[in-house]
Amino acid sequence: MTQCRSDHRYEKDTEVDDLEWEDHVMATVAGEVRRRRKELRWSAQDLADRCEEIGYPIPRNVIANMESGRRAVLPLVEVMVLAKALHMSPIGLLYPVGYVAEVRQLPYEDPRPTWDALQWFTGNSPAEGATDYMLDHFLVHDLELRSALAAVESEDYERWKVRTAANRVQREAAERALARYADQAAEAKRELLHHREAIREGGGTPPHLPSQLADIDPPDTDPTEENDL
Known part of the structure; x- marks a missing residue:
């Protein structure tokens, strides 16, 4: 048995298998649409109005039927629009962490913690038999990008401390720190370049680099040309 909030159409101690x-x-x-709508103190019409403002109308009666369980389908595009209208991310509607303790990830599977299911859905946890290596490279690329930016920013700060040191002791300490951060920045850039090359070799286009890291890509690499291939 599992326990879920009544906002999500389950009473306490409801058998999960009672529902397909x-x-x-x-x-x-x-249930999460209803919970969030109430949190914002909106009526179903308020939510419908905001969907229309986004450019994809979802009528009030459709929202009411969905919340009451009378609707048989829920298109993905509506999940996206509802999330935008409710100032949420779509993943928060599918896996409402903190509000629903467990969800059934796939048919015939036992319920699992909502956070674990969310990590699987977003590719942040290993999936059995998964071969979506491009996603893996993009996830690691994001981590390495943050690391490289932090290292470059620290390197710039220590370089400023070297220039503005009031005495020899301060300058030497800043120079030692600058050397450490310069090494970290160089290593982070090498790792970032490795994953960018792997993305290209897989037929993909790496994400845009911020100006602080523009020197990572080879000079003859033009992202606009990659997008045209």
């Missing part, structure tokens, strides 16, 4: 898997997913999304 697709109904379980829809009930979770509908």
Whole structure:
């Protein structure tokens, strides 16, 4: 048995198998839409108005039928629009961490912690038999990008301390720190370049680099040309 908030259409100690898997997913999304709408103190019409402002109308009666469980389908595009209208991310509607303790990730599977299911959905945890290596490279690229930016910013700060040191002791300390951060920045850039090359070799286009790291790519690499290939 599992316990979920009544906003998500489950009472305490409800047998998970009482609902088909697709109904379980829809009930979770509908419950989170209802919970968030109430949190914002909006009516169903308020939410419908905001969907229309976004450019993809979802009528009030459709929202009401979804929340009450009378609707048989819930298109992905509506999840995206509802999330935008409710000032949320779409993943927060599918996996409402903190509000639903467990969800059924796939049919015929036992419930698992909502946070674990969210990590699987976003590719942040290993998936059995997964071969989406491009996603793996992009995830690591993001981590290395943050590391490289932090190292470069620290290097710039220590360089400024060297220039503005009031005495020899301060300058020498700043120079030692500058050398450490310069090594870290160089290593982070090498790792970042490795994953950018792997992305290209896999037929993909690496993410845009901020100006502080523009020197990582070879001079003859033009991102606009990659996008045209």
